[in-house]
Amino acid sequence: MPASDPAAAPPGDDPNRAYGHRPFRRSRSHFADRVTADGRDGWPVAADRYRLVISRACPWASRAVISRRLLGLEDALSMAITDPLQDDRSWRFSLDPNGRDPVLGIRFLSEAYDAREAGYPGGVSVPAIVDVPSGQLVTNDFQQLTLDFATEWTALHRSGAPDLYPEAHRAEIDEVMADVYQDVNNGVYRAGFATDQDEYESAFGPLFQRLDQLADRLTERRYLVGDTLTEADIRLFTTLVRFDAVYHGHFKCNRFKLAEDPVLWAYAKDLFQTPGFGDTVDFHHIKQHYYRVHTGINPTGIVPLGPDLSGWLTPHHREELGGRPFGDGTPPGPVPRSEEVPPSGRP
Ligand SMILES: N[C@@H](CCC(=O)N[C@@H](CS)C(=O)NCC(=O)O)C(=O)O
Incomplete structure (x- = not known):
């Protein structure tokens, strides 16, 4: 799995709670599987299979929202928007009817983390890609995610999509x-x-x-x-x-x-x-x-x-x-x- 953050602290270090008693260190993304055209990590690019979970507050998640829009991936990759206020169970879908994400059927993003790895002790972060059929988190690797949108999801780009990561x-x-x-x-x-x-x-x-x-x-x-x-x-x-x-x-x-x-x-x-x-x-x-x-x-x-x-x-x-x-x-x-x-x- 690629390390997404060279200055990373060990997984589990929660970035937004890291104030108060110790120096700020951004955590490395723990779930770094990639969704690729060839599906080499077990997650092939496919329309209507994954859900992108974001917060509009979060700069790292906002990268993914912008890139998804520029590339025209909205029809292929649906998007869940969390409440900007986390509670002690972290990001939640309290803006949705009955407080549940209508596609994933969950109240907290942590449920997708649990579905992927029971007892995962680290923080829950956005952006995240969740596999809709299994309800499992695929990746929360914010550094790689948008590069993959640009280079791996090309079959699902809209016509006229820009090249956001040109080889040259x-x-x-x-x-x-x-x-x-x-x-x-x-x-x-x-x-x-x-x-x-x-x-x-x-x-x-x-x-x-x-x-x-x-x-x-x-x-x-x-x-x-x-x-x-x-x-x-x-x-x-x-x-x-x-x-x-x-x-x-x-x-x-x-x-x-x-x-x-x-x-x-x-x-x-x-x-x-x-x-x-x-x-x-x-x-x-x-x-x-x-x-x-x-x-x-x-x-x-x-x-x-x-x-x-x-x-x-x-x-x-x-x-x-x-x-x-x-x-x-x-x-x-x-x-x-x-x-x-x-x-x-x-x-
Ligand atoms: N996935 C990365 C970066 C993404 C990130 O830090 N997102 C913030 C929101 S801007 C987050 O979800 N933090 C966890 C929390 O606030 O509970 C990480 O684990 O550090």
């Missing part, structure tokens, strides 16, 4: 994603869950240095690698879109707000306004989850009313840089009705 650019995409993961995607968590000043500062410095470097990189190019959208953009976007709403205040990542950086703000708005990105974002779920679940760093559970989100829909002018968002492909169609983000979560 893979080395560069991997390099950019590794830096973004370490300093940005995970950097905000290391700052937010730091348990002493040194630990906080050692995340804060590299985070903002990396954001400065990314802003330089994006000054004259529309996307991170090549002239089309790739997996690298998806991974940076999921952190940027949460930046002012939660990371700036709740995680103390406050050298500047995203909206104060002209390049990164325009880049993030451009992606937000691209079909498949902003139409998956629920700011209500994001804010509820971070401010109410992480009681170690926000003991009152008060959810701030700001920031003003209307700026997300203002002009970004990034089209002046050129670029071909979908390469030789086309944008995805509208969001399926059942998956529309409610008005409460939109700018």
